[in-house]
Amino acid sequence: MAPVNRPKDKKHEKAHERQSEEAKSSGKRKLDYEGQQNVPLTKKLLLRKNKAQEKIGNVSSGIVSTLSSEIFRDPYKSYHSLLSFPFDRRVTCLEWHPTHPSTVAVGSKGGDIILWDYEVLTKTCFIKGKGPGDSLGGMKFSPYESAKLYVASGDGTLSLQDLEGKLVQVISRAPDCGHENHNVCCWYCSVDVSASCRAVVTGDNLGNVVLLSTSGEEIWKLKLHKKKVTHVEFNSRCEWLLATASVDQTVKIWDLRNIKNKANFLHVLPHDKPVNAAYFSPTDGAKLLSTDQRNEIRVYSCSDWTKPQHLIPHPHRHFQHLTPIKATWHPRYDLIVVGRYPDPNFPGYTAHELRTVDIFDGNTGEMVCQLYDSNASGIISLNKFNPMGDTLASGMGYNILIWSREEMVMKKQEHLLKAMTEQGIGSRSLSRRGRQRQANPGTSKLKAKLLFCEVEETGTKAKDSKSQGRK
DNA sequence: ACCGAATGATACC
DNA sequence: TGGTATCCCTTCGG
Numbered sequence: 001m002a003p004v005n006r007p008k009d010k011k012h013e014k015a016h017e018r019q020s021e022e023a024k025s026s027g028k029r030k031l032d033y034e035g036q037q038n039v040p041l042t043k044k045l046l047l048r049k050n051k052a053q054e055k056i057g058n059v060s061s062g063i064v065s066t067l068s069s070e071i072f073r074d075p076y077k078s079y080h081s082l083l084s085f086p087f088d089r090r091v092t093c094l095e096w097h098p099t100h101p102s103t104v105a106v107g108s109k110g111g112d113i114i115l116w117d118y119e120v121l122t123k124t125c126f127i128k129g130k131g132p133g134d135s136l137g138g139m140k141f142s143p144y145e146s147a148k149l150y151v152a153s154g155d156g157t158l159s160l161q162d163l164e165g166k167l168v169q170v171i172s173r174a175p176d177c178g179h180e181n182h183n184v185c186c187w188y189c190s191v192d193v194s195a196s197c198r199a200v201v202t203g204d205n206l207g208n209v210v211l212l213s214t215s216g217e218e219i220w221k222l223k224l225h226k227k228k229v230t231h232v233e234f235n236s237r238c239e240w241l242l243a244t245a246s247v248d249q250t251v252k253i254w255d256l257r258n259i260k261n262k263a264n265f266l267h268v269l270p271h272d273k274p275v276n277a278a279y280f281s282p283t284d285g286a287k288l289l290s291t292d293q294r295n296e297i298r299v300y301s302c303s304d305w306t307k308p309q310h311l312i313p314h315p316h317r318h319f320q321h322l323t324p325i326k327a328t329w330h331p332r333y334d335l336i337v338v339g340r341y342p343d344p345n346f347p348g349y350t351a352h353e354l355r356t357v358d359i360f361d362g363n364t365g366e367m368v369c370q371l372y373d374s375n376a377s378g379i380i381s382l383n384k385f386n387p388m389g390d391t392l393a394s395g396m397g398y399n400i401l402i403w404s405r406e407e408m409v410m411k412k413q414e415h416l417l418k419a420m421t422e423q424g425i426g427s428r429s430l431s432r433r434g435r436q437r438q439a440n441p442g443t444s445k446l447k448a449k450l451l452f453c454e455v456e457e458t459g460t461k462a463k464d465s466k467s468q469g470r471k
Numbered sequence: 472a473c474c475g476a477a478t479g480a481t482a483c484c
Numbered sequence: 485t486g487g488t489a490t491c492c493c494t495t496c497g498g
Contacts (some may be wrong), residue, residue, distance in 0.1 A: 063478085089477085090495080109477085227480090247480070274480075293480085320479045321494050379494070397495055 022273035077278070082402040083376060086114045086126065091395035092323050095139045096386040098146055104393045106400050107136030109323075111153060115163050118402050127162055130155060137188060138202075138231075143195035144214070150200060152191045158202050158212075166191075171216035174204055194234040197256070201242065203229025209244055211256075224252065224262045230324070231277045237285030241266075247274035251290050253305060261417035267305035272296065274318070277326040283334060287362065291327040293318035295346055297338060299362055310365035312336075312443075314358065315343035323381035323395060332389040339380035340370070355379045357394060357403075376401055 080238055089109035097103035102119040111129020113136070127135070135154035139471060142148040142160065149161045156174035161167075177185035188202045193214065200212045207225035209232060225246035235241035242254040251269040258264065269278075273292040281287035287309070288300040294317045298308040316325035327338035338360070342353035356370040357380050371392075382395035394401040 088496090317492075318479075319492050321477065322479095324479090327498065402497090 013214045020230065025065075076232060082118050082404075084114075084116060084118070084400040084402075085398060086116070086400070087112050087398050090321075090323050090398055091382060092136050092401060093139050093380045094384055094395050094400075095141060095392055096384060096393065097151075098141050098143075098387060100146075101386055101388050102389070103398070104402075105139055105141070105149060106393075106395065107139050107151065108398075109135045111136060111155070113149070113163075114152070115140070116400065125165070125324050127161065127166060133182070133184075138190040138192075140191050140193050142214075143193055150191045150193055152188035152202055154187045155369070156187045158188045158191065158200070160216075165400055169216075171200065172202065172210065172212055172218065189229055190232050197234070197235075198241045201234065203232045203244060203246075205229075207246065207248065220259070222259060222261060224254075224259075224265075225250065227274070230275060231279075231326075233278065233280060235280050235285045236282065236354075241285075243278050243280060243288060245275040245278040245290060247293075249292075251275055251278040251288070253288075269298075269300060269305060270306075271298070276318075277328055278325040279327075281329050281334060282331045283329075287334070289327055289329055289336060289362070291316065291325060291338065293324065295343065297327045297336065297360070299336075299365065310362075312365045313347070313361055314338060314340065314360075315346040315349070316341050318341050322379060325379075325381045326383075328363065328384050330385045330389055335368065336360040336362050337383040337385065337392065338379045339396075341379050357392070358381055371403060373401070373403075409449075433451055 013075050050384055063354055074280045074461050078271040080114040086106075087108040087110065089112070091106055093107040097104045097105065097115075100117065103117045104115060104122075105114060105115050107113050108129065110131050111134025113127040113129070115127075117123040133154055136151060137154065138152045140150045142150060144449070147162060149163060150171070151157075151159050151161050153159070156176070157170050160169045160171055162169075172188070174184055174186040174188060176183055179185065180292045186206055186208075188204050188210075191200060191202045193200050198214050199219065200214055200216075201209060202212070203225070205228040207223050207229060208221055210218060210221040211226045224244055226248040227242055228247045230247060231243070231245040233243045235243070240256040242256050242259075243251060244254065245251045249271045251271065252265040253267040253269070255266050269288075271290065271292050273294045273296070276291045276293060278288055278290040281289065283468050286302045288302075290298045291296075295313055295315050297312040297314045297316075299310040299312070301309045314327075316327075318324060319341075322341070325339050325341060327336050329336060336359065340354075340356045340358050342355065343349060354372050355377060356372045358370050359368045360366065361368050373388065376396060376399070378396040378399070380394045380396045380401070383392060384394075385392050390404075392403040394403065
């Protein structure tokens with residue numbers, strides 16, 4: 001996917017003019033377009049980044065700052081999130097290390113990969129990409145060697161990247177198109193690896209799905225979708241079950257033992273918009289979570305693929321220059337995390353709606369809570385809990401955010417909800433609009449107490465990170 | 472403070 | 485079926 005010369009977006013220019021005109025006439029600033037209070041965050045962070053880099057020497061990434069965060073419904077609570085700013089392009093994919101609890105791998109639109117242990121600054125590993133066109137669509141740690149990553153790139157390659165030796169083994173290469181202004185018209189967009197099948201699946205931007213051995217021999221290549229395959233995934237509990245998601249507005253479920261053509265899927269799950277992702281639930285592999293390109297999150301159950309078990313309305317519309325928003329599962333509970341992109345056309349939209357990280361209960365479809373960090377006001381496209389489920393990593397523009405104590409917050413919140421239900425205290429102060437300070441003094445005292453405990457539990461950790469960031 | 476670049480999806484010929 | 489104009493309307497860096 002090399003850069004292509006495209007006509008100028010005249011409408012864009014017009015829109016700019018229009019906005020400037022409106023800004024002049026109404027006395028409003030352009031950035032108030034969606035009612036966001038757009039703090040010039042990046043500038044501040046940049047300054048801090050430069051300072052941090054001066055102090056830590058020539059390290060390509062660093063902990064920029066320790067930010068205080070808040071959960072909306074818990075105005076009395078604050079905890080910390082870490083932020084890293086390692087790339088010169090957007091974050092496009094994110095994977096937790098399978099065994100190391102504080103290490104994430106993050107890929108960018110320029111092909112850069114960072115392996116970041118946010119607790120030990122010196123353990124950062126940075127692999128420079130090829131720049132424009134080397135956009136990383138997906139990454140997956142090898143189930144055999146955790147120092148190796150399967151990487152699907154916009155340059156048309158699927159490779160096995162050694163993070164220690166930094167060697168790369170190209171496993172598959174999409175055909176060269178031979179055009180003048182770019183080299184590939186076809187590139188891989190997603191990967192998954194099955195340990196039990198010793199197989200790798202990948203999907204490309206034209207609708208092809210390729211099954212390979214882990215060393216790269218092609219087993220088959222079939223056009224299973226009409227358009228880009230945004231996601232491919234093996235089921236963790238059933239080794240022959242495969243899910244594919246596509247911008248052709250479908251998710252398809254396949255029996256790997258019997259794939260012949262695009263029509264012999266086990267199930268089709270039609271959507272109203274292109275689909276960004278479709279993840280099987282890690283708890284039992286029996287549910288499937290899909291995110292479309294506008295306003296739906298769906299939860300399907302394997303007991304009935306004909307209709308979603310829950311259809312959760314949620315604003316996360318597609319935009320060209322935004323990494324597609326993907327909802328993911330918590331590894332241990334049926335919880336769903338997803339970044340919110342407030343949409344004036346979404347029912348219930350309010351002018352001051354924030355770009356939160358929303359957490360839903362996968363069994364009821366109800367929102368459980370929202371995360372927000374006033375120092376990180378961008379749209380958070382990617383969210384993934386670590387395998388232990390106690391930390392959340394997010395991709396926001398060029399940044400990586402790490403939210404700590406997440407699981408404890410959730411656990412405590414569960415207890416809290418239970419306690420509140422038992423006491424007959426309405427727990428619906430946890431509704432989306434509950435951003436107004438909540439009313440029940442009894443509840444808030446309880447919350448404050450619980451939350452205080454959490455701060456105590458992990459206080460040391462937070463302090464450590466802080467001091468590292470400021471070293 | 473302002474502007475250009477990057478470049479996904481689709482409608483339409 | 486392929487080329488291109490239009491729309492969606494963010495974020496960074498100069």
